[in-house]
Amino acid sequence: MVSDNKTLDKVYTAQNSEQLMDAYKDWATKYDSDTVCEFGYVAHIESAKALDKALDDKECRILDAGCGTGLVAEELSKLGYTQMDALDYSKEMLEKAAVKKLYQDYIQADLNAPLDMPDDSYDAVVCTGTFTYGHVKPHAFNELVRVSKPGGIVCFTIREGAFEDYDYRSQMLKIEQENNWELLEMQDTDYLKNEGVRCKMCTYRVTK
Numbered sequence: 001m002v003s004d005n006k007t008l009d010k011v012y013t014a015q016n017s018e019q020l021m022d023a024y025k026d027w028a029t030k031y032d033s034d035t036v037c038e039f040g041y042v043a044h045i046e047s048a049k050a051l052d053k054a055l056d057d058k059e060c061r062i063l064d065a066g067c068g069t070g071l072v073a074e075e076l077s078k079l080g081y082t083q084m085d086a087l088d089y090s091k092e093m094l095e096k097a098a099v100k101k102l103y104q105d106y107i108q109a110d111l112n113a114p115l116d117m118p119d120d121s122y123d124a125v126v127c128t129g130t131f132t133y134g135h136v137k138p139h140a141f142n143e144l145v146r147v148s149k150p151g152g153i154v155c156f157t158i159r160e161g162a163f164e165d166y167d168y169r170s171q172m173l174k175i176e177q178e179n180n181w182e183l184l185e186m187q188d189t190d191y192l193k194n195e196g197v198r199c200k201m202c203t204y205r206v207t208k
């Protein structure tokens, strides 16, 4: 997947975690302005709306998995949520997120690997912009379910194109068949509006 933007290309064509984290290290300072202003990124707004629709307690404990610079937390904060932890593999993105002072805890971890975190830790997990080319793979859904409490909500985006190319749907269906989550909503929404890119916005209830 190649775009006409060099920064985005470096992110999307990374061959491994090291290259991807190197790309985010360079991008961290300009990420918010590039994504929101230049590309018309709206996934953070759509995710916060989708998660809020499924939750009934503003005091619930939320993990922002692949939090980046904290754009999702900014939107959730506007909606009244206060109990949020930040997780990202990029130290530089976590540092940018910390400046916004919206999270309780900051966790540097790889979502493609088992998380060093107890089962049933969160009422909700939001994961926006990370199920995409060269980022987080379908098996990561299992860890999002594991760290969520029974009855918890898992809300995430999957970029169009990657949705098909990485076959995320198979793993989503497998977890449904294993009765570990149930689909509440899946719809197509804008993702990078100025680039004409959309995504699947998915909301599941954990039923394990």
Ligand SMILES: C[S@@+](CC[C@H](N)C(=O)[O-])C[C@H]1O[C@@H](n2cnc3c(N)ncnc32)[C@H](O)[C@@H]1O
Pocket: 020, 024, 043, 044, 065, 066, 067, 068, 069, 070, 071, 072, 087, 088, 089, 090, 093, 109, 110, 111, 112, 127, 128, 129, 130, 135, 136
């Ligand atoms: C497109 S950004 C999205 C950030 C934020 N959620 C948002 O909506 O603005 C993707 C984020 O996923 C992080 N990421 C990529 N691969 C990861 C991995 N394997 N584990 C944890 N975070 C990862 C990147 O460091 C980056 O901060």
